Amino acid sequence: MFELSGYQLSDFLLFSPRVYFRLFALHNEAVWPLHILMIVLGLGLCFVLLSRNMQVGRFVPGTLGIIWIWVGWSFFTLRYATINPFAIYVAPFFALEGALLIWIAMRGNGPEFQSVRNMTGIGAMGVLVFSIAGYPFIAPAMMRSLHTAEVFGIAPDPTAIATLAVLALSRGSLRIMAMLIPAAWCGITALTLWAMHAAS
Amino acid sequence: MTATRRSFVSGALAAAGTATLKPAPVLARNNAPATRPIPSTGEQLAMVGLGSWITFNVGRDQMLLDESAAVIRAFLDAGGQMIDSSPLYGSAQATIGYGLGKHGGTGKLFSADKVWISRVAAGAAQMEQSRKRWGVPRFDLLQVHNLVSWEGHLETLLAMKTAGKLRYVGVTTSHGRRHRELEQVMKSRPIDFVQLTYNIADREVEARLLPLAQEKGIAVIVNRPFRRGSLPRRLQRHPLPDWAGDTGASSWAQFLLKFILSHPAVTCVIPATTRVGHVRENVAAATQELPDAALRRRMLQHVLDL
Numbered sequence: 001m002f003e004l005s006g007y008q009l010s011d012f013l014l015f016s017p018r019v020y021f022r023l024f025a026l027h028n029e030a031v032w033p034l035h036i037l038m039i040v041l042g043l044g045l046c047f048v049l050l051s052r053n054m055q056v057g058r059f060v061p062g063t064l065g066i067i068w069i070w071v072g073w074s075f076f077t078l079r080y081a082t083i084n085p086f087a088i089y090v091a092p093f094f095a096l097e098g099a100l101l102i103w104i105a106m107r108g109n110g111p112e113f114q115s116v117r118n119m120t121g122i123g124a125m126g127v128l129v130f131s132i133a134g135y136p137f138i139a140p141a142m143m144r145s146l147h148t149a150e151v152f153g154i155a156p157d158p159t160a161i162a163t164l165a166v167l168a169l170s171r172g173s174l175r176i177m178a179m180l181i182p183a184a185w186c187g188i189t190a191l192t193l194w195a196m197h198a199a200s
Numbered sequence: 201m202t203a204t205r206r207s208f209v210s211g212a213l214a215a216a217g218t219a220t221l222k223p224a225p226v227l228a229r230n231n232a233p234a235t236r237p238i239p240s241t242g243e244q245l246a247m248v249g250l251g252s253w254i255t256f257n258v259g260r261d262q263m264l265l266d267e268s269a270a271v272i273r274a275f276l277d278a279g280g281q282m283i284d285s286s287p288l289y290g291s292a293q294a295t296i297g298y299g300l301g302k303h304g305g306t307g308k309l310f311s312a313d314k315v316w317i318s319r320v321a322a323g324a325a326q327m328e329q330s331r332k333r334w335g336v337p338r339f340d341l342l343q344v345h346n347l348v349s350w351e352g353h354l355e356t357l358l359a360m361k362t363a364g365k366l367r368y369v370g371v372t373t374s375h376g377r378r379h380r381e382l383e384q385v386m387k388s389r390p391i392d393f394v395q396l397t398y399n400i401a402d403r404e405v406e407a408r409l410l411p412l413a414q415e416k417g418i419a420v421i422v423n424r425p426f427r428r429g430s431l432p433r434r435l436q437r438h439p440l441p442d443w444a445g446d447t448g449a450s451s452w453a454q455f456l457l458k459f460i461l462s463h464p465a466v467t468c469v470i471p472a473t474t475r476v477g478h479v480r481e482n483v484a485a486a487t488q489e490l491p492d493a494a495l496r497r498r499m500l501q502h503v504l505d506l
Contacts, residue, residue, distance in 0.1 A: 011375065019264060085290065
């Protein structure tokens with residue numbers, strides 16, 4: 001095997017920023033108008049969490065689970081893998097996260113959520129709302145076309161952030177385990193963005 | 201650009217060392233790019249090629265595929281020959297295949313690719329997959345990428361060359377890595393090409409590897425001539441020196457390429473680009489006379505002073 005010493009993070013970057021962000025533009029074009037459904041579903045998650053209605057609590061992790069499986073297949077397998085051969089190895093982890101969330105939804109009497117009226121709850125709800133309604137506008141804020149916007153339920157980053165926010169509001173022994181993959185993905189994407197910035 | 205006294209001294213010594221070497225023959229006919237001979241056969245090869253790391257990894261983006269095809273077309277129309285790629289470079293091989301197909305012919309293409317897999321037994325299959333992506337009947341040059349499992353892969357490549365499935369065999373490194381191992385390969389194996397990193401900021405290879413390549417009759421392909429664009433970006437804050445015309449350069453990119461090409465050991469340099477204008481500018485760097493040793497030292501000192 002080759003040596004790893006002397007390598008910089010940007011050396012592992014296989015694509016240019018332009019290609020990377022155009023990926024989202026192409027993906028958005030291909031799946032439009034699914035974005036509308038995803039935003040409605042996202043707002044539905046917020047409503048359920050605010051109401052703390054135990055009878056529909058399963059809706060939250062169940063919906064997220066299906067979304068994780070969808071993003072893993074549609075984005076990583078069909079889209080990201082065209083420029084990053086390692087993306088095909090990420091999709092199974094997204095499927096695993098989806099399965100774990102669905103299991104949480106179906107388990108026992110369903111998940112429990114804490115109040116959103118304390119500091120943790122307000123913070124987590126704020127992050128959740130941002131990941132659904134605000135994240136797409138990062139693209140124009142960074143002087144990129146709105147076509148490259150990353151939308152909850154379509155792109156992995158806002159999906160992972162929203163999931164971490166939901167899990168921060170939930171109770172139960174599995175929530176920490178369910179946080180591992182979204183947190184790892186946030187770390188990977190942060191490194192990718194940092195490497196692109198360093199390379200440019 | 202920061203430079204330590206040590207790096208200046210070592211660079212100056214190396215640059216001075218090149219003054220004792222005979223200049224390599226440079227052929228240029230009409231407006232065609234200048235060529236240098238591949239030492240093992242004498243075949244003439246255009247001195248500026250085209251790399252594909254990052255630039256041609258565009259997936260199935262039709263707009264970017266067409267842009268890449270335009271770059272390939274402009275490169276070949278300008279007289280460029282060597283296009284270099286690797287399975288490591290994402291979809292770059294498929295992009296090259298698309299560009300060559302759209303170009304409607306390969307002209308004087310010199311196809312150079314790499315084997316990059318640790319399991320030696322899987323090398324042949326990977327190389328065949330690469331060939332299909334390019335859409336060429338065979339590769340002109342195959343190289344062991346970054347010396348991964350080089351002993352086994354070199355055996356495979358040399359056997360392919362003997363069987364006529366390949367014309368040239370080589371090995372590659374980049375970023376100044378594994379130079380001791382590279383030296384060992386150059387001394388002990390009958391390779392035709394070596395690919396390594398060399399530019400006005402990264403001159404380590406002047407001390408040993410470039411002279412060794414000349415001694416052993418191994419052609420040298422230079423990668424990272426612009427340090428992935430960072431060198432021209434830094435230099436462009438400054439105007440070209442008023443004596444740049446003496447080098448034949450009309451831009452910083454050409455200035456940097458001419459420094460590299462003026463080393464007599466260098467056969468071909470492979471800058472990568474996504475722009476038609478840049479690829480023409482790069483190929484044009486090989487059409488005029490190259491700096492002599494004194495001018496090389498002046499170029500080096502000027503860049504260090506900036």
